[in-house]
Amino acid sequence: MADNDGDENGNRRPRKSAAAFRTISEVASELDIPAHVLRFWESKFAQVKPLKRGGGRRYYRPEDVELLRGIRELLYTDGYTIKGAQKLLREGGTKEISSNTADSAAKASLGVGTTTAAQPAPVAPVGGAQVDLADAQRLELTAVLAELENLRDKLKNASA
Numbered sequence: 001m002a003d004n005d006g007d008e009n010g011n012r013r014p015r016k017s018a019a020a021f022r023t024i025s026e027v028a029s030e031l032d033i034p035a036h037v038l039r040f041w042e043s044k045f046a047q048v049k050p051l052k053r054g055g056g057r058r059y060y061r062p063e064d065v066e067l068l069r070g071i072r073e074l075l076y077t078d079g080y081t082i083k084g085a086q087k088l089l090r091e092g093g094t095k096e097i098s099s100n101t102a103d104s105a106a107k108a109s110l111g112v113g114t115t116t117a118a119q120p121a122p123v124a125p126v127g128g129a130q131v132d133l134a135d136a137q138r139l140e141l142t143a144v145l146a147e148l149e150n151l152r153d154k155l156k157n158a159s160a
Contacts (some may be wrong), residue, residue: 021051021059030065031072041071044082047089 016022028035038058042048047067050058060068074085 019062021061022065024050024058024060027060027065027068031068033072038068041068045071045086045089 016026022030024035024038028038031038038048042050042058048064048071050060050064052058071085071089074080074088075082080088
């Protein structure tokens with residue numbers, strides 16, 4: 001027997017099966033992102049291809065939802081830029097992204113932590129997102145910052 005979910009008005013409706021197609025609003029709700037972000041990602045990631053029916057309504061297959069979950073993970077959790085995520089998808093393919101997301105979700109559901117000694121430690125949130133930096137990245141950014149400060153000082157001295 002199917003479970004029931006309540007909508008925002010308290011009405012009960014049957015829960016869809018895992019294999020059912022989902023509308024953009026259902027996917028947006030499941031991934032906790034606005035629908036316009038899904039439409040934007042569709043324009044940026046060629047791999048995101050929902051079925052479109054009459055009137056342009058989008059219907060997402062379960063594998064589409066997993067891919068979008070992987071993209072969300074890359075952008076919001078792992079700190080990738082859109083270009084970086086595009087490159088990763090081109091090189092690794094959609095199956096790897098989806099399986100990595102499934103592995104992360106399985107670990108989270110079991111209460112297994114994903115941070116190990118080999119992984120970078122989290123740093124202060126930037127723009128509301130948690131950012132993880134490896135030691136090499138941190139050193140590189142420190143060097144860039146020092147170079148920028150040096151250039152700023154040269155500009156100040158040149159204009160004085």
